[in-house]
Every structure is written in structure tokens, then in C-alpha cells.
Amino acid sequence: MYGSASTHDIPTQAATGLENEDPILLAEFEARIARGEKIEPTDWMPQLYRKQLTRMIEQHAHSEIIGSLPEGTWITRAPGFRRKMAQMAKVQDEVGHAQLLYSAAETLGKTREQMLSDLVNGKSKYSNVFNYPTPTWADSNVISWLIDAGAIVNQMANAKGSYGPYCRALDRICAEEAFHLKYGHDAVVHMATGTPIQRKMMQEALNRWWPAIMTFFGPSDKMSVHTEILMRWKVKMATNDACRQQFLDMYVPKIWEIGLTLPDPNLRKNEDGVWEFSEPDWEDFKRVINGDGPCNAERIAVRRAAEENGAWVRRAMQQPQARYVRPLA
Amino acid sequence: MLFSFDPRISRLELPESAPPPPDKAALDQFPTYEVFHQRKENTAYVYVGPVHAPEADVAFLFGKEQFSRRFPCTGMWVVPTEAIRVTEYGDDQQSVYDRLPLLPADALTTADAAGLEAYDIFHLKKRGKAHTHVGQVQAASPEAALQAAKAAFGDQRPVVNVWVIRSADLLRSDDDDRDMWTTTPDKKYREAIAYKVQDRIDRFKQER
Amino acid sequence: MNPTLDLLYRLADDQLILGHRNSEWNGLGPILEEDIAFSSMAQDKLGHSLQLYTLLHELGEAEPDTVAFTRNTPQFHCCQLTELPIGEYDFSLVRHFLFDHAELLRFEALADSSYEPLALVARKVKGELKYHVLHANTWVKRLGTATEEAIERMQAALEFTLPYALGIFETTDAESEIISSGLFVGEEQLQRRWEASISKVLAQTALTLPDLRLLTPVTGGRHGQHTEHLQPLLDEMAEVFRLDPTADW
Numbered sequence: 001m002y003g004s005a006s007t008h009d010i011p012t013q014a015a016t017g018l019e020n021e022d023p024i025l026l027a028e029f030e031a032r033i034a035r036g037e038k039i040e041p042t043d044w045m046p047q048l049y050r051k052q053l054t055r056m057i058e059q060h061a062h063s064e065i066i067g068s069l070p071e072g073t074w075i076t077r078a079p080g081f082r083r084k085m086a087q088m089a090k091v092q093d094e095v096g097h098a099q100l101l102y103s104a105a106e107t108l109g110k111t112r113e114q115m116l117s118d119l120v121n122g123k124s125k126y127s128n129v130f131n132y133p134t135p136t137w138a139d140s141n142v143i144s145w146l147i148d149a150g151a152i153v154n155q156m157a158n159a160k161g162s163y164g165p166y167c168r169a170l171d172r173i174c175a176e177e178a179f180h181l182k183y184g185h186d187a188v189v190h191m192a193t194g195t196p197i198q199r200k201m202m203q204e205a206l207n208r209w210w211p212a213i214m215t216f217f218g219p220s221d222k223m224s225v226h227t228e229i230l231m232r233w234k235v236k237m238a239t240n241d242a243c244r245q246q247f248l249d250m251y252v253p254k255i256w257e258i259g260l261t262l263p264d265p266n267l268r269k270n271e272d273g274v275w276e277f278s279e280p281d282w283e284d285f286k287r288v289i290n291g292d293g294p295c296n297a298e299r300i301a302v303r304r305a306a307e308e309n310g311a312w313v314r315r316a317m318q319q320p321q322a323r324y325v326r327p328l329a
Numbered sequence: 330m331l332f333s334f335d336p337r338i339s340r341l342e343l344p345e346s347a348p349p350p351p352d353k354a355a356l357d358q359f360p361t362y363e364v365f366h367q368r369k370e371n372t373a374y375v376y377v378g379p380v381h382a383p384e385a386d387v388a389f390l391f392g393k394e395q396f397s398r399r400f401p402c403t404g405m406w407v408v409p410t411e412a413i414r415v416t417e418y419g420d421d422q423q424s425v426y427d428r429l430p431l432l433p434a435d436a437l438t439t440a441d442a443a444g445l446e447a448y449d450i451f452h453l454k455k456r457g458k459a460h461t462h463v464g465q466v467q468a469a470s471p472e473a474a475l476q477a478a479k480a481a482f483g484d485q486r487p488v489v490n491v492w493v494i495r496s497a498d499l500l501r502s503d504d505d506d507r508d509m510w511t512t513t514p515d516k517k518y519r520e521a522i523a524y525k526v527q528d529r530i531d532r533f534k535q536e537r
Numbered sequence: 538m539n540p541t542l543d544l545l546y547r548l549a550d551d552q553l554i555l556g557h558r559n560s561e562w563n564g565l566g567p568i569l570e571e572d573i574a575f576s577s578m579a580q581d582k583l584g585h586s587l588q589l590y591t592l593l594h595e596l597g598e599a600e601p602d603t604v605a606f607t608r609n610t611p612q613f614h615c616c617q618l619t620e621l622p623i624g625e626y627d628f629s630l631v632r633h634f635l636f637d638h639a640e641l642l643r644f645e646a647l648a649d650s651s652y653e654p655l656a657l658v659a660r661k662v663k664g665e666l667k668y669h670v671l672h673a674n675t676w677v678k679r680l681g682t683a684t685e686e687a688i689e690r691m692q693a694a695l696e697f698t699l700p701y702a703l704g705i706f707e708t709t710d711a712e713s714e715i716i717s718s719g720l721f722v723g724e725e726q727l728q729r730r731w732e733a734s735i736s737k738v739l740a741q742t743a744l745t746l747p748d749l750r751l752l753t754p755v756t757g758g759r760h761g762q763h764t765e766h767l768q769p770l771l772d773e774m775a776e777v778f779r780l781d782p783t784a785d786w
Contacts, residue, residue: 032420038457040418040490068564073335075560079778079786080602081587084557085518085580091563092576096395099569103379106361112381113358121349135334137777164457168378176399182524189526190786193533197781258530259537298333301343302565304350310567313626316680316687317359317383317568324358325411327379328492329460336773337561340622359568380570387679390672391570394577508664509671515661516584 010052010226010236018229021046033234038164041107041329048226052235053163054108061101062119062126066299067147068094070130074140086183090144093180097173104165106326120304128285129212131293138191138198138205145184146209146251150216152177153247154238162234165329185254192258199259206255207263214264214280217244248275360409362388364396365451365462367404374406376451376460385409385500393509399519402510405502412498414471416491421455424488426479432472447496448474450482453489460492471495540711541652542596543614544720547709547759548643549589550615553605554767555636556582557774561623574672578633581665588658595654606778610768616758618701620767627687630680631694634673635702635735641666642730643721651719674738681742688743695744703728703754 018026025044032039039045068091078087102112118124129147134140152174159170191202218240221227230236238246248267252275255262266278288296331343359381365374377396382388388407397405419425445467451460463482468474471493478491502509517523538546559579566572590601598604618636623629644666647659680687706724716723732749739746757763778786 035421037421040456042415043418065564065569069335072337072564073333074777075563076336076557076773077776079606079775079780079784081583081605082518083786085583085587088560088563088576088580088583089519092573092580095564095566095569095572095576099380099395099573100378102569103361106379111358114352117352121352133334167457168459172378178521179519179524182521182526186524186526187786189529189533193529194786195781195784198784198786258533297346298331298338301331301347302333302338302341304347305341305343306565306567308350309565309625312686312690313567313571313680314359316683317387319360319383322360322383323411324360327361328363328410328413328415329376329378337565381568382570383679386675390574390675391568393668394574395570398573398577506667509668511664512661516580 010221010224010230014226016225016229017047030232033162033232038167039162040164041326048229049233049235050108052230053166054105054110056235057101057105057108057163057166058110058115058118059125059127061098061105061115062124063130064094064098064101065119066126066130066303067143068098069299069302070132070134070295071140071143073134074137077137079137083187087140090180090183093176097169097176100169100172101166103327104163104169107165107329109326111324111326116303116307120300120307122291122300125289126299127216128289128293129216130299131288131296132209132212133295135208136201136205138188138201139208141184141187141191141202142205142209143184144180145188146213146255147216148177148180148184149251150213150243150247152181153243153250154217157237157243160234161237165327168329189258192260203260206260210263211280214244214277215282215285217241217247219282219285245275248277359383360411362392362407363410363413364388364392365406365408365460366392366397366402368401370403374404374462379410380407389500389502397510398513399516401514403507404504406499408494408499412494414475414493416475416493418453418456418490419488421489422487424483424486425491426483426488429475429479432476444469448478449494449496449499450474450478451492451494452482452485453491454487456489460490465496538709538711540714540718540720541655542593542598543709543711544715545589545593545596545655546614547616549586549593549604550613551619551636551640551705552582552586552589554613554615554770555619555632556580556586557770558619558621558623559629559633562626562629567626575629578669578672581662581669585658585662585665588662589655592654592658602778606775607782609771610763611761613761613763613767613771614759615763615767616701616704616707617755617764618698618704618758620758620764620770621701622766625690625694627680627690627694628698630673630676631691631698632702633669634677634738635698636705637666637669637673638734638738639702639705639727639731641670642734643727646722646727650721655720677738677744678741681739681744691742692744695739696747699747699749700752701755703749703752704756704758706731707754707756707759709759 026046029045072091075087075091078084102115105115106112134143155170155174159167159174161167188202191198220241221239227236264278266276269275331345333339361379362382362385363379364377366377367374380388380391380395382391385407389405392405392407416425447465448468449465450463452463453460466474466477466481468477474493475491556579559575563572563576566575587601590604594600618632644659644662648656650656680691706728708724712723715721736746
């Protein structure tokens with residue numbers, strides 16, 4: 001579960017470093033991508049490509065492992081067998097997605113342990129929406145449906161990107177997300193069309209989550225040299241605004257049809273087919289992403305505790321002669 | 330104590346704030362294993378991805394739930410990443426076998442039959458897709474196995490990349506273990522198809 | 538109680554409560570891949586309990602959701618082993634090892650049960666339980682032969698857990714009828730097989746199995762007597778379900 005802007009991760013000023021790359025190799029690399037061929041781990045690639053992809057896939061992986069926590073909050077309280085088993089399967093999938101994505105990032109040269117270390121040390125970012133709490137079961141349903149829906153918009157685009165291992169991971173992830181989306185929708189529909197208590201719970205959860213959902217894809221892209229290059233290299237596949245428009249187009253009608261309202265009086269589709277909405281509070285977004293959100297401390301503390309509590313197990317399982325090599329594909 | 334809406338977290342009794350932990354030791358990093366699965370009887374094993382594990386038996390436990398908890402599966406192989414001999418990658422539409430330097434003939438024939446070992450050969454047909462098992466050859470070294478693979482499977486095209494694995498390095502699930510996957514298709518709660526809600530929406534719209 | 542109901546309730550409650558407990562690890566496990574594997578097994582346990590509650594429903598008991606989410610402590614027949622908090626991973630693994638060995642042997646025996654619907658379920662889940670036991674054995678063998686730290690932890694967990702594990706085999710008034718009607722071979726038989734089965738694995742480790750005859754089994758669970766941990770577990774599990782008993786979630 002990941003939006004294209006867990007952070008403002010495309011530099012706008014810094015040098016691209018392209019002038020230091022071998023022009024012949026660079027031309028071959030770009031020609032391969034232009035032909036629609038994927039890049040595989042042992043291929044030559046520009047430093048900027050390796051760096052941006054590593055960051056992006058790593059942040060995506062972190063978003064999955066941290067993203068398992070807000071729904072995990074309700075894993076012991078899901079009502080009824082059907083929901084209980086599905087909630088377990090969904091949280092499990094998020095951990096599974098993290099595993100797949102860390103593996104894809106590892107093929108670029110950064111070890112999983114280093115990535116996990118950077119996460120618990122607060123050196124890496126993850127999707128900002130997971131810094132908000134899930135105080136009720138309905139909040140968890142909103143994530144299951146709408147955050148996953150947003151993630152799918154983004155992941156479907158990225159699955160057409162240029163890096164082979166990331167595409168392989170995303171193909172598998174998208175297949176599993178189909179379950180998440182249907183499960184989330186099913187749960188929200190049951191609540192929204194259910195008893196007055198359920199309905200109220202769901203409407204309140206949606207009101208709480210809508211501002212965060214609107215920031216999920218990040219602010220409008222600032223078109224920079226970097227952005228242009230990364231789009232040419234099929235690292236960044238769609239602009240944040242395009243993703244947001246696609247999401248609104250697909251899901252707002254589905255939200256309205258079950259009698260739920262959205263807390264934005266300006267939300268509407270204009271005559272040109274473009275969704276208009278109140279600009280999200282990007283100052284608040286920045287404040288939260290920089291650490292001052294309601295759940296930042298908890299999320300990191302929980303990952304730390306999991307790492308620390310599991311350390312003895314990993315120490316014991318370690319074989320003295322074992323040697324780490326990065327995964328192949 | 331750290332407040333959480335999650336009762337599981339509350340039970341961990343975590344402190345409100347704690348100093349950041351030291352960097353994880355390199356030791357904490359397990360080796361990696363590559364995992365292949367077979368979705369149907371009599372079909373080729375296909376690469377599904379890596380797991381981190383201390384040993385092959387643990388890699389199998391991990392691979393089974395990470396890669397075959399959803400779809401039908403009849404078998405699984407795991408192999409240490411380190412044990413895979415990888416060719417360079419060619420362009421889509423090409424065959425990397427064409428670029429294979431020919432070993433001197435004696436390099437292939439020096440070993441008598443007793444020195445031969447089985448090797449499993451995997452092809453990647455297109456960049457971004459997954460390596461697929463094409464068969465086994467007998468050879469005295471991974472290099473020789475690649476030559477033998479070219480002779481046996483070189484007519485298949487395209488071949489973007491080849492993995493050569495000494496068969497003894499593959500841990501394979503037993504035929505007897507197939508029952509571990511028999512109930513996988515019954516776990517419908519994990520499938521999108523189990524969630525059909527249109528009737529409820531239609532009913533709701535009608536009643537409004 | 539009718540022997541079939543008696544047996545089914547014990548089986549189903551064990552699976553529900555342990556499945557619930559083990560799901561608490563999801564997202565917090567020691568290794569990403571292990572987190573996934575442990576969650577799958579917890580889901581399997583939930584699935585088994587649902588199948589067993591469904592058999593009960595077919596025999597006239599309430600709906601599975603009602604049975605699972607609305608009863609209180611005295612109405613539960615799980616052994617106390619299943620309700621203990623997850624503790625650290627050593628305890629959770631040892632519980633998994635001791636419980637799942639019994640479970641595999643139990644369902645192997647139930648495959649021949651005179652109550653055909655139960656025999657059918659038992660035959661179906663055999664492969665799943667095989668994986669559970671393979672998982673447990675692999676971990677116990679690895680950790681039980683690993684670092685001093687790990688061996689000490691596993692030994693301590695084993696000694697703490699065993700008396701509770703013996704409580705798995707607590708019998709009820711229905712026991713003799715359960716055996717004579719061919720429903721199940723009985724707890725005593727099961728316990729003998731279980732002892733042989735766990736001994737075989739533990740013998741391959743640096744762990745020592747204490748003399749089980751010297752231990753006092755922790756019983757009561759089969760008769761509705763439970764630790765102080767069960768009611769909070771049930772309250773937590775049913776927190777949403779009980780918000781609106783008329784709701785369809």
C-alpha cells in the first residue's frame with residue numbers, strides 16, 4: 001500500500017550526475033527502455049536510476065510493513081469468522097508484500113537488514129497515511145478499501161515500469177490486492193447499508209480519513225529535470241495528479257452510491273470531466289511526514305520492538321559459515 | 330507507556346520514547362534462497378522469488394507460505410542463491426546461447442561418465458518475466474552444463490538468460506508432500522471472488 | 538453432554554482460541570517470512586474451528602459466529618494451554634510444537650471416526666497439519682541445537698508449558714462413550730502417541746524432556762474452568778461483534 005508521494009522524493013535542484021555516465025552505455029540503456037524491454041539487476045544502469053529506484057522500492061516496502069499495523073490494530077477484534085480470517089489474511093499479505101519489495105530493492109545492492117535498520121532509525125520514509133490511527137473497526141475498513149484502492153492505482157502504473165524485479169513483485173502484489181479491494185469494499189458496504197450504529201461508525205471513519213486519502217498521491221508534481229528523466233526511464237509512471245484524478249473517478253461514485261458523504265463541499269466533477277476539490281492542507285502533511293503525526297512514534301516503536309524481540313531468534317538461527325548474497329531477480 | 334489503539338501493542342508495554350537502536354549487525358542478515366513452484370501436475374517449475382533463511386529446510390517452510398498460500402501448487406524447489414550460475418542477460422528476441430564462448434572440446438570430454446553430475450536448466454524468455462525450468466543435463470561443471478544445455482535446449486528462442494543449478498543443490502518437496510497444498514483452493518476467504526456485494530448495493534439503492 | 542457435541546466443542550474451542558492467540562503475532566514476528574508462515578497456520582486453525590462449529594450447527598447448535606463470539610468463559614471447553622498470552626517467541630513456538638503434535642495425531646485418529654462428517658473434516662485437513670508439524674519440528678530442532686541462549690530459552694519454555702500441554706488430554710464424563718462408540722480413540726491413547734512423537738523430535742536436540750509422570754497436568758479447561766486470561770481474550774475478540782448484536786458485519 002503505497003502512494004507515489006510518501007515523501008517529496010524526487011530532487012528538484014540536485015545534479016543528475018548524468019554527465020559522468022558513459023554516453024554509449026547510457027544510450028543503450030535508454031534505447032532498451034524505449035523498446036519496452038525491462039532492465040534486469042546485472043544490466044548496466046545509471047547511478048541516478050539505481051538510487052531513485054532503491055529509494056522508491058524501499059519506501060514502498062516500508063509502507064507495507066508499517067501499513068500492516070493500522071489494520072493489525074483490529075486483527076484480534078474483527079467481528080465474525082469471515083471478517084476475522086480475512087483481516088488476518090490481509091495483514092499477512094501486507095507483510096508478504098514487504099518481503100517481496102525488500103527483495104526487489106535488494107537486487108539493486110542494499111541489504112534488507114540495512115533497510116530495516118534505516119526504518120527503525122527513522123532514516124527512511126513510508127507512506128504518510130499510516131501515521132494516522134484507526135480508532136474504530138470502520139477506520140480499518142476504510143483503509144482496506146480506499147487506501148488499497150489508491151495503492152492499486154499507483155501499483156498498476158508502476159507495474160508497467162522498467163525494472164524487472166520490481167515488475168515481478170508488483171504483478172504478484174496487484175493480484176493479491178484484488179482480494180484486498182473486494183474485501184474492503186464488502187466490509188464498507190456492509191457497514192454503510194447496515195444498522196444505524198454501523199452507518200454512523202462508517203461515516204465518521206470516512207470523515208476522519210478523507211483528508212489523508214486526498215494527500216495519498218502527494219502534491220502536484222513540480223516538473224523538474226529529474227522528473228522528466230525518471231519518467232523517460234519509466235521509474236515514475238504517472239503524475240500524482242493523474243493518479244488522484246483516476247482514483248476519484250473510480251471511487252467517489254462508489255462511495256456516494258452507498259449513501260456515504262465526503263467532507264469536502266467543493267468535491268465535484270466539472271464539465272470537462274475533471275474532479276475539483278479543496279486543496280489538502282499540505283503544511284499539515286509536511287508536519288506529519290516530518291515526524292509530528294499522531295502515530296509516527298508508535299509505528300517506529302512497534303517496528304523496533306519487533307526487531308528487538310526477534311533478535312535472539314535470528315542470532316540463534318544464523319549459521320557461522322553463512323554468506324549473504326543478494327537475490328538474483 | 331506508549332498509547333495504542335491496538336490491544337496487542339498495549340500488551341507490549343512500550344516506553345513513550347526510547348533512544349534509537351544501534352544499526353543492525355550484518356550478522357542479522359541470513360543468506361538468500363531462490364524459490365520455484367509448480368502450479369499443476371506435469372508442468373514446468375517456475376521461479377517465484379527469494380526468501381531469507383538460515384538453511385534450505387527453513388527456506389522451504391518460508392517459501393511455501395510466502396509463494397504458494399494462494400494458488401494451486403503441487404510442488405516446490407528451493408536453492409541457495411549462491412549456488413546458481415547465471416549467464417549474462419541478452420536482449421528480448423535473442424538467445425544468450427548464441428553468445429556463449431565455446432569451451433575447448435576436451436573441457437567437455439575430460440570427465441568420464443563417473444565425474445558427471447546432473448544440472449537443472451532454467452530459461453528466461455522475456456525480461457521482466459520469470460525463469461522457467463526446461464530440463465536437466467549431465468555435465469562435469471556448471472560451464473560444461475551450460476554447453477550441454479545449449480546442445481539440448483538451444484533451439485528454444487528467445488532465451489534472455491539462463492540459470493544453471495547443480496541438481497544436488499535443489500531441495501525438492503516430496504511427492505508425498507503434495508497433500509500440504511490440497512486445501513489451498515478451499516481458502517476462498519483469501520480470494521477476491523468470495524466478496525460479492527452488488528446485490529446488497531442494489532437492494533440498498535432501491536430501498537432509499 | 539452428548540459425546541459428539543462434547544468432543545466437537547473441545548476440538549473447536551481449542552482451534553479458535555489458539556488461532557486467535559497466534560494471530561496476535563501477525564506483523565510483529567521475528568523474521569518477515571516467519572511472520573507470514575505463522576499467520577497462515579493461525580488462519581488454518583480458525584478455519585478448522587469454523588468447520589467444527591459448522592458440524593455443531595448441523596447438530597442443532599447455534600450459528601458458528603454466535604457460538605464463537607457470544608459465549609463466556611464457563612461455556613468454553615478449550616484446554617488452558619491455548620488461552621495463555623503469546624509471551625515471547627520461545628513460548629509461542631513451544632506451545633505450537635506441543636499442541637500441533639497432539640493435533641496431527643488427533644486428526645489422524647479422527648480420520649477413522651464413526652462420525653463420518655468429522656472423519657471427513659479430519660481427512661481434509663491432514664495435509665495442513667502436516668505442514669504445521671513440519672514447521673514446529675524444524676524450529677524446535679534448529680533452536681534446540683543453536684546458541685546457548687536459544688537452548689536455555691527453549692528449555693525454560695518447555696518446562697513452563699508441559700504441565701499445560703498435559704491438560705490437552707483432560708477427559709470428560711463422555712470419554713468412555715466416545716471411545717466405545719468409535720468416535721475417537723480417546724485421550725489416553727492420544728497422549729501415549731503424543732509422548733512418543735514429541736520425544737522423537739526432542740531427542741534430536743539439546744533439550745531435555747522432563748519425566749512427564751512427575752508433572753501435575755493443568756486441567757479444568759475441558760470443564761469450563763479457565764485462567765484469568767480467557768475472559769479478556771473473549772471480550773477483546775467480541776468487542777466489535779457485541780457493539781450491535783443485530784448487525785451483519
